[in-house]
Amino acid sequence: MKLTLRALLKSPWVFHLSTGSCNNCDIEILDCLTPRFDIERFGMLLAPSIKHADILLVTGSCNRKSVIRLKRLYEQAPKPCLVVAIGECSMSRGIFIHSYNCPLPLDKIIPVDAYIPGCPPKPEAIISGAVKLIQKIKGTL
Amino acid sequence: MAKSVIPIGPYHPLQEEPEFFTLTVDGETVVDIDIQIGYNHRGIEKLSERKTFDQSTFVIERICGICSTNHPFAYTRAVEDIIQVEVPERAKYIRTIIAEGERIHSHLLWLGLAGHFLGYNTVYMWVWKLREEILDVMEILSGNRNSYAMFKPGGVRRDINAEDIPLVIKKIDSIIPTLTRLKKAIIDDPVLHARLKGIGILTKQEAIDYCALGPTSRASGVARDVRKDAPYGAYDRVEWDMIVTENGDVFDKVVVRILEMYESIKIVKTCLQNLPDGEIDLNIKDIPPGEGIGAAEAPRGETFHYVRSDGTNRPARHKVRAPTFMNLPTCKTTVIGETVSDATIILAGVDPCYCCTERMAVRSIKGKKLYNGQDLIRLSQEKTETIKKKMGIK
Ligand code: SF4
Numbered sequence: 194m195k196l197t198l199r200a201l202l203k204s205p206w207v208f209h210l211s212t213g214s215c216n217n218c219d220i221e222i223l224d225c226l227t228p229r230f231d232i233e234r235f236g237m238l239l240a241p242s243i244k245h246a247d248i249l250l251v252t253g254s255c256n257r258k259s260v261i262r263l264k265r266l267y268e269q270a271p272k273p274c275l276v277v278a279i280g281e282c283s284m285s286r287g288i289f290i291h292s293y294n295c296p297l298p299l300d301k302i303i304p305v306d307a308y309i310p311g312c313p314p315k316p317e318a319i320i321s322g323a324v325k326l327i328q329k330i331k332g333t334l
Numbered sequence: 335m336a337k338s339v340i341p342i343g344p345y346h347p348l349q350e351e352p353e354f355f356t357l358t359v360d361g362e363t364v365v366d367i368d369i370q371i372g373y374n375h376r377g378i379e380k381l382s383e384r385k386t387f388d389q390s391t392f393v394i395e396r397i398c399g400i401c402s403t404n405h406p407f408a409y410t411r412a413v414e415d416i417i418q419v420e421v422p423e424r425a426k427y428i429r430t431i432i433a434e435g436e437r438i439h440s441h442l443l444w445l446g447l448a449g450h451f452l453g454y455n456t457v458y459m460w461v462w463k464l465r466e467e468i469l470d471v472m473e474i475l476s477g478n479r480n481s482y483a484m485f486k487p488g489g490v491r492r493d494i495n496a497e498d499i500p501l502v503i504k505k506i507d508s509i510i511p512t513l514t515r516l517k518k519a520i521i522d523d524p525v526l527h528a529r530l531k532g533i534g535i536l537t538k539q540e541a542i543d544y545c546a547l548g549p550t551s552r553a554s555g556v557a558r559d560v561r562k563d564a565p566y567g568a569y570d571r572v573e574w575d576m577i578v579t580e581n582g583d584v585f586d587k588v589v590v591r592i593l594e595m596y597e598s599i600k601i602v603k604t605c606l607q608n609l610p611d612g613e614i615d616l617n618i619k620d621i622p623p624g625e626g627i628g629a630a631e632a633p634r635g636e637t638f639h640y641v642r643s644d645g646t647n648r649p650a651r652h653k654v655r656a657p658t659f660m661n662l663p664t665c666k667t668t669v670i671g672e673t674v675s676d677a678t679i680i681l682a683g684v685d686p687c688y689c690c691t692e693r694m695a696v697r698s699i700k701g702k703k704l705y706n707g708q709d710l711i712r713l714s715q716e717k718t719e720t721i722k723k724k725m726g727i728k
Contacts, residue, residue, distance in 0.1 A: 211374075212373075213373065213374045213375065213376050214374070214399075215396040215397065215398055215399045215402075215481075216398055216399035216400055217396075217399025217400075217402070217480045217481055218399070219399075220399060220400065220443065220480070221479075221480075223462070224462070224466075227446075227458075227459055227462035227463060227466075228459050228462070228463040229462075229463055229466045253374075254376055256373070256374070256375055256376060258373050258375065259373045259374075262373075288381075288392060288393055288396055289376045289377075289381065289396075291381060291384055292376050292377040292378075292380070292381050293377050293380065294375050294376055294377045295376060295377075312396075312481065313399065313479075313480060313481065315479060
């Protein structure tokens with residue numbers, strides 16, 4: 194494993210980006226950070242800017258207006274940057290699949306490392322997804 | 335000093351819908367504000383026309399994850415308006431219970447984030463912890479934490495089990511002490527008084543002129559609430575009060591929301607205790623051609639739906655008007671003239687899905703970056719600190 198990647202796993206900072214979601218997924222992400230679930234005990238922290246983040250959490254169905262911003266943010270992210278698609282919307286566009294404003298699913302736009310299904314996924318699912326991602330990179334999964 | 339432009343948004347890491355505000359500032363004072371939206375557009379009205387009346391409720395629910403009850407509520411009422419039917423009594427009660435549970439969790443969510451912006455992170459964590467209790471209650475009642483999928487034209491999809499009711503009532507009662515503590519901590523806090531009183535005032539006349547809705551208008555003394563004015567569901571069967579305050583500043587908006595939670599708790603409890611027996615669904619098969627309207631009081635104000643049917647099993651036209659659409663423009667009057675460090679909380683006061691503030695950045699006209707979003711929240715938090723110091727509170 195590359196040193197940069199190993200350093201990243203100690204305390205992965207996440208940045209959260211909503212590309213046309215219904216908020217539910219976004220709120221569940223925030224829920225993970227509050228006392229009941231407290232994902233901070235794994236060293237995960239919400240980063241204020243993508244330039245400080247190691248993991249990009251994407252929710253929502255990538256609509257035409259936000260896709261431009263999504264690409265720009267991904268380019269700005271320091272690499273290696275892991276991308277996690279949270280919720281049905283960002284995996285396959287979910288219920289919005291027939292919408293005229295959501296032309297492509299997320300993984301056709303930027304590479305995605307992990308998918309967390311659910312509409313919205315429960316905080317437990319998000320935490321377990323994060324843990325699996327870390328295990329996968331460590332090669333223990 | 336030259337005027338500077340502050341773009342806020344469209345993305346911010348804390349939550350919710352991307353919206354893009356541009357503040358023009360002169361020194362410390364905001365002189366103009368502009369709003370751009372559309373980062374969240376998913377073509378829901380068009381999507382709804384592709385689905386059957388029954389399937390549409392699921393799309394409508396996903397307009398907003400926080401108001402995932404009130405949109406279906408207004409939509410199903412619109413469809414029932416076309417057919418001219420009354421839903422069974424038990425269904426009305428169940429709908430009311432779910433809608434009020436949602437109001438509690440939505441107001442708690444807002445309160446937490448407002449706390450964060452003021453530098454009261456303890457409030458943020460506390461309130462969100464409390465909110466989990468309500469989500470548990472909703473999970474017991476409907477099977478889901480959010481997006482309850484309880485509504486369908488003609489009734490509700492799931493019944494409430496009689497054996498769940500005592501547990502739910504116990505859980506709801508258990509949040510009252512914490513809520514009261516929170517209320518005291520917020521309403522009696524001299525620092526918050528100094529920080530929030532008299533900023534971002536929306537006068538009664540302005541609230542009427544802008545057609546402000548929900549808590550935003552009720553804080554300005556406009557006593558309007560769909561639940562009282564044109565009762566639906568079981569709202570006319572239970573005792574509750576409409577909370578109205580006079581000043582229209584951010585503090586009053588906080589107060590209205592906190593007190594409304596108590597009313598919601600009261601409504602949920604009474605409804606659960608008096609849940610009538612009977613059918614929960616009318617099993618509507620055909621929807622005749624016609625037009626219908628439906629309104630519901632969402633946590634942020636009145637949601638309004640219009641549905642036209644042409645006799646097929648899909649809506650021919652579906653129009654949605656969400657409350658933030660009316661409330662957001664009020665920041666034209668409330669933010670202008672205030673300082674930059676107050677802008678965050680005033681925008682927050684409307685409770686739009688506002689929270690783009692962490693990606694805020696202050697730029698001078700030449701485009702040089704002066705502050706970014708973190709700095710602005712820091713400014714807001716520092717102002718609270720300064721006030722605390724002046725008052726000699728640690
Ligand atoms: S996956 Fe579901 S809950 Fe998440 S943003 Fe999309 S519609 Fe909302």
